Amino acid sequence: GESVGLHLPTLSVQEGDNSIINCAYSNSASDYFIWYKQESGKGPQFIIDIRSNMDKRQGQRVTVLLNKTVKHLSLQIAATQPGDSAVYFCAENKVNNDMRFGAGTRLTVKP
Amino acid sequence: DAGVTQSPTHLIKTRGQQVTLRCSPKSGHDTVSWYQQALGQGPQFIFQYYEEEERQRGNFPDRFSGHQFPNYSSELNVNALLLGDSALYLCASSLRRDRGVSTDTQYFGPGTRLTVL
Structure with missing residues (x-):
């Protein structure tokens, strides 16, 4: 069935390094994609989103890339910081449909 | 500007009981979605309310029901609780656009941790 999934369940990086979290999706009909950050005991926090007609979008210290060819x-x-340690979820949102989340990647930043 | 709020923060129930969870959307938002998040997993969509009606529903049984009030706040009700209903229940709010066809980005509340014994 259609799904949103992540390549790696955990990622550990050194403080100051760049982090890359990946996500694969199988439904090409999605309207847009969103990245959320969830810290322990809290609800998911919106980071950045990208529409399906875009390839790249930049925010403050974050960049989302969308490759529709390989989904x-x-x-x-x-410049990953200790405060970036959290679980990161990608989600796909289809027009007039529900939002589907992947299982998440836990990012750990080592000092 | 208040964000999404949920109550209670924690709740303990026993099997067979019923529970009601509450959500107030972010100021200016008119759409409320509910999600269930089991430990170590991503949120699973339960349903979405807009204009006081259930608009979309995920793969959840009829034991899960909801309501949206004229002030856009919402309730999630779960009847005949099972042990497997233990989870973090998240509410997310958004603003409908394009004459209700699509929704803008969803913003989440802190969740209600439900434990069923």
Whole structure:
């Protein structure tokens, strides 16, 4: 069936390095894709989104890349900080449909 | 500007009981979605309310029902609780656009942790 999934369940990086979190999706009819950050005991926090008609979008220290050819989404975090440690979810949202989340990747930043 | 709020923060129930969870959307938002998040997993869509009606529903049984009030706040009700209903229940709000066809980005509340014993 159609799904949104992540390549790696965990990612450990050194403070100051760049982080790349990947996500694969199988439904090409999605309207747009969203990245959320969830810290322990909290609800998911919106980071950045990208429409299906875009390839790249940049925010503050974050960049999302969308490759529709291989149905791949990535989140790049520049100069990763200890406060970036959390579980990161990608989600796909289809017009007039529900939002589907992947299982999540746990990012750990080592000092 | 208040974000999404949920109550209660924690709840303990026993099997067979019924529970009601509450959500107030972010100011200016008119659409509320509910999600169930089991430990170590991503949120699973339960349903979405807009204009006081259920508009979309995920793969959840009829034991899960909801309501949206004129002030856009919402309730999630779960009847005949099972042990497997233990989870974090998340509410997300958004604003409908394009005359209700699509929704803008969803913003989540802190969740209600439900434990069924």
